[in-house]
Amino acid sequence: MWAFLVQEVMFFGGLFAAYVVYRTMYSHEFVLGSRELDWRIGAINTAVLLGSSFTMVVAVWAAQHGKRKLLATGLALTILLGLVFIGVKWEFEYLPKWEHHLVPGPHFEWHGESAGKAVQIFFSLYFGMTGMHALHMVVGIVIMLFMIPMALKGKWGPNNYNFVEGFGLYWHFVDIVWIFLFPFLYLIGLSTA
Numbered sequence: 001m002w003a004f005l006v007q008e009v010m011f012f013g014g015l016f017a018a019y020v021v022y023r024t025m026y027s028h029e030f031v032l033g034s035r036e037l038d039w040r041i042g043a044i045n046t047a048v049l050l051g052s053s054f055t056m057v058v059a060v061w062a063a064q065h066g067k068r069k070l071l072a073t074g075l076a077l078t079i080l081l082g083l084v085f086i087g088v089k090w091e092f093e094y095l096p097k098w099e100h101h102l103v104p105g106p107h108f109e110w111h112g113e114s115a116g117k118a119v120q121i122f123f124s125l126y127f128g129m130t131g132m133h134a135l136h137m138v139v140g141i142v143i144m145l146f147m148i149p150m151a152l153k154g155k156w157g158p159n160n161y162n163f164v165e166g167f168g169l170y171w172h173f174v175d176i177v178w179i180f181l182f183p184f185l186y187l188i189g190l191s192t193a
Helices: 002-025 027-034 039-064 068-099 116-152 162-187
Strands: none
Touching: 002 027, 002 116, 002 162, 027 116, 027 162, 039 068, 039 162, 068 116, 116 162
């Protein structure tokens, strides 16, 4: 699991490095793009993911102590919070950006100050980074859907909880990625407002 997580760190690290390079090149345009994001929605989603980290901790603890129902409940609550995160992201962020033509591509329209091409780079990174994050969440949710019936059948317990613990590390990693995405994407425009 650790080797996989190191690979994931390198993958997201590359995305963050690209962000830093372009942010340095187009500082003003990135601030303008960031102002199109609602930091309150990002903050709500941050709280939702922190809650999902807590429910995952409960699930891992339950696996370590052989509490099948609590393990299944912890996983189910983690799934629910993950779905809330994705739903909020889709409904309040992705769809409005689509409707306002802020999705990078041939139909991108920028009506604010400064060059739209540079702002489009911000939105390319925004959708790329948050989209990859959301994809990792969807994969995690699907895995947990398979884990719940196994948990109820007693697959994991005090002597056999490594898979649950390893998966918990994956979920926490995905949450940590968001902890970095939130200030990079949402708060950067507030500092120079």
